Amino acid sequence: MASLELIASTNCFGGQQQRYQHHSEVLNCDMKLSVFVPPQVQLSHRLPVLFWLSGLTCNDENFITKAGAQRVAAELGMILVAPDTSPRGDEVADDEGYDLGKGAGFYVNATQAPWDSHYKMYDYIVEELPALIRDTFHCKAKFSIAGHSMGGHGALVIGLSNVQQYMSVSAFAPIVNPMACDWGKKALTAYLGEDKTSWQQYDACHLLQQQGQFLQVPMLIDQGLADDFLDSQKLTRPFEQIAKQINYPAEINYHSGYDHSYYFIASFIENHLRFHYRHLMSQ
């Protein structure tokens, strides 16, 4: 496994906002990722790590430049890892739409051509990247995971499917039922083909319905009520309905007047960081 190569580092709240590149064997291309390293890295103890998955049209820099998470992460001593949202490079297949291809990996393992030679974002986030982070940083064994929109969908699916690796999961305005919304149907058809049974493993509502009574991970979701995608892409509410039916312990908060943007995320990110910190420190 190729190691992470530091390509940029800037002082930030006593720590460093860093950017790395590496060759991903899983994605079969070169990738960049952003990592906030808090000042506590100088101490000898293992640091808690939160992975952040961004949404459609993003790369590894949207979260670190817009969410304003570093001040509280520096206070808590928490490493923030922000990967890119898809494989990159001239040889990687793409689509004209913003909701498929580069910038729209949907955190799934594609099985269909032309996507299947690079688009393995699920394995990248769950396997390759955690191993690289463990190799590079003195960190706690288990991680937490959060995300926004398509990245919120990734965080819910990955957290629900890997309770042994994640202490807690949170999401802002997540896609929760990709099998039933336009963004999801388009992406899952392209990446996985027409057989909808192969889509179920990547549908947070399906996973919650199937296993939410048996496997539980602490969960927090925030949703703006002025979000243009709330109804059109069926965000949050179908998941909340199932959580209520099966008594799943998810905290779901609605906020009047807030839209889908990073201004919404910046307004509530502190609560997410403190939520994850509590759970990360209990291991």
Ligand SMILES: N[C@@H](CCC(=O)N[C@@H](CSC=O)C(=O)NCC(=O)O)C(=O)O
């Ligand atoms: N261009 C599209 C919508 C693009 C968009 O809103 N992207 C969001 C994530 S949406 C779900 O995954 C985002 O995070 N954008 C980047 C940012 O920095 O704001 C359209 O116009 O409909």
